[in-house]
Amino acid sequence: MASAVFVLDSKGKSLIARDYKGDIPMSSIDYFLELVQEKEDQEGAAPPVLTKNGVVYMYLHKKDIYLVATAKTNVNALTILQFLEQLSKVFTTYFKNLEEESIRDNFVIIYELLDEMMDYGIPQLTETKILQEYITQESHVLELQQRPPNAVTNAVSWRADSIFYRKNEVFLDIIESINMLISSDGTVLNGEILGAIKMKVCLSGMPELRLGLNDKTMFERNGRETRGKTIEMEDVKFHQCVRLNKFEKDRTIMFIPPDGEFTLMTYRLGIQISPLILCESVVETHRGRVEYMIKAKAQFKQRSTANNVEIIVPVPEDADSPRFKSTIGSVSYAPEINAFVWKIKQFQGSKEGLLRAHFGLPSIRGDAPAKRLPISVKFDIPYFTTSGIQVRYLKIVEKSGYQALPWVRYITKNGEYEIRMTEPLKLTNQSRLPKI
Known part of the structure; x- marks a missing residue:
């Protein structure tokens, strides 16, 4: 070495x-x-x-x-x-x-x-x-x-054997980040899901855990019938505590965990996915001003809610005199990044929001830049996963025989989530954008 x-x-x-x-x-x-x-x-x-x-x-x-x-x-x-x-x-x-x-x-x-x-x-x-x-x-x-x-x-170098907790608990978070590039007409140009299973372990002694997921390969290898949705994970990477020979044999995730917080595994899914939040844009340029209309759609199920949504829309570097009006959330101008930010604290599934923005421009300016930056979207959706991954069971075995409480939470959030804007319409007369 x-x-x-x-x-x-x-x-x-x-x-x-x-x-x-x-x-x-x-x-x-x-x-x-x-x-x-x-x-x-x-x-x-x-x-x-x-x-x-x-x-x-x-x-x-x-x-x-x-x-x-x-x-x-x-x-x-x-x-x-x-x-x-x-x-x-x-x-x-x-x-x-x-x-x-x-x-x-x-x-x-x-x-x-x-x-x-x-x-x-x-x-x-x-x-x-x-x-x-x-x-x-x-x-x-x-x-x-x-x-x-x-x-x-010890053979288990990542964990001491004298750990003790009055209350034995395991917290398991499945976090999926969505990387997506969407064209101005709503077509997904590329997309992937990057997932991570993070754990917080508060267990006494030297427990052995066994985690079961709705893994398609596991069901196929064991010749079992699938009930409900299964997923096929790619590029799986494990923490060193996982017994790789056991996983390779029958896809069982068995491990003696470190104490405290750690990432158990990461994975990637290259499946075809639809946009969770879609933004339609119309841009009109006039003499001395530019106007934007952005329609945001929450395209996930109505029972879910996206929290802390931020829609970041780029504007020309020399834009000034911002004015905004929206049907939901709040809007602010961020000149340090040459953009305005539309914030929606809670965006329920199947709902829509509409925003109009007006900026002044210098009276003398050239054509619009050849490269128009895309809209960026940030969000997190609790109790929801795009891939459909599920924890089937989490078994905890320790020689003292204590009972432990496992807690499981699912979260979907943005990764590099971008939507291309439409080319601006060059007009000299009154705006054609509808009022809101």
């Missing part, structure tokens, strides 16, 4: 380094920043993995810090990049800010962390909560316990 790990400043100077194997000269890091700049000059951006003179450089750039791992060829670069990402999270947890000054102030504890998190170039203990039990920091002074917590030597 990795031969050495370096923390560099913005000029490529080594602040701290740890040599794990001794098979690559530590002076090889001197070529790193030069190699990055060379790739940026050639390609505009440097990839996260670079090679020179038989040395592989894998790195992350965080603020004014470079985290770099070197290795010989034929290395699992993705694993090392994930380790560097986790290393940055651990540093941020310990020092609050990952920057040159915090690195210089904490050399001793950083060396201890590097020793515990990697052994002979192989990632070992990377869970922040467990590291904090083992390595503590007060006023830049390291305090080491007499013996490490059991989690360090």
Whole structure:
């Protein structure tokens, strides 16, 4: 795996380094920043993995810090990049800010962390909560316990075995973000669902959890009849606590969870989906002014409600003297982003809203810009998922036999959700837009 790990400043100077194997000269890091700049000059951006003179450089750039791992060829670069990402999270947890000054102030504890998190170039203990039990920091002074917590030597390194709660509970959130680009006539040009199952675990001891979803592949593999809607997840990624061999065998999600909050899994669905909120736009340009009419439609079921809806409509940079009128919600001008924002606190399914906006324009101006920015929409819809994913069961087993309460919540929210605007109508007479 990795031969050495370096923390560099913005000029490529080594602040701290740890040599794990001794098979690559530590002076090889001197070529790193030069190699990055060379790739940026050639390609505009440097990839996260670079090679020179038989040395592989894998790195992350965080603020004014470079985290770099070197290795010989034929290395699992993705694993090392994930380790560097986790290393940055651990540093941020310990020092609050990952920057040159915090690195210089904490050399001793950083060396201890590097020793515990990697052994002979192989990632070992990377869970922040467990590291904090083992390595503590007060006023830049390291305090080491007499013996490490059991989690360090356990097969379950992400959880201590002495956890106790008076009330045992599990909170499970299924959050789906909708990425969508919609044409001005309402046609979906591209769309996808990015999902995440997040958990907050307040359980005593060392419980084993088993999660069942309405997974189409699971039903097909077990030869069972499907009742209700099933989904086919793609690009599934799990937390390290999930037993992958069990999932690959029969699609069962079985795991011993970390304590507290964590993301159990993420997934993607590339299914055909309809717009949840659709905005129809009409734009009229006149001499010295421009007018907008936006109709917003909530195209989900009437029993659901979208909260904190924001419809962001771009306007020309030189627009002034805004006037608004809407049938629902409130509208404000945001000159810092050259847009006006239509806010609807609660937008019930199957409902519509209408807005008219008027802006003054300079008397002398050229044609409308060739590239018109799209309307952006923000929202969150509780108790609703676009994909139809459902938790069939969540079983909790612990040797003491206590009863635990599982709570499940579904949320759908916007990702990159954009709607293209119609081309403006150029008029010189009275506005044709209806009054509201």
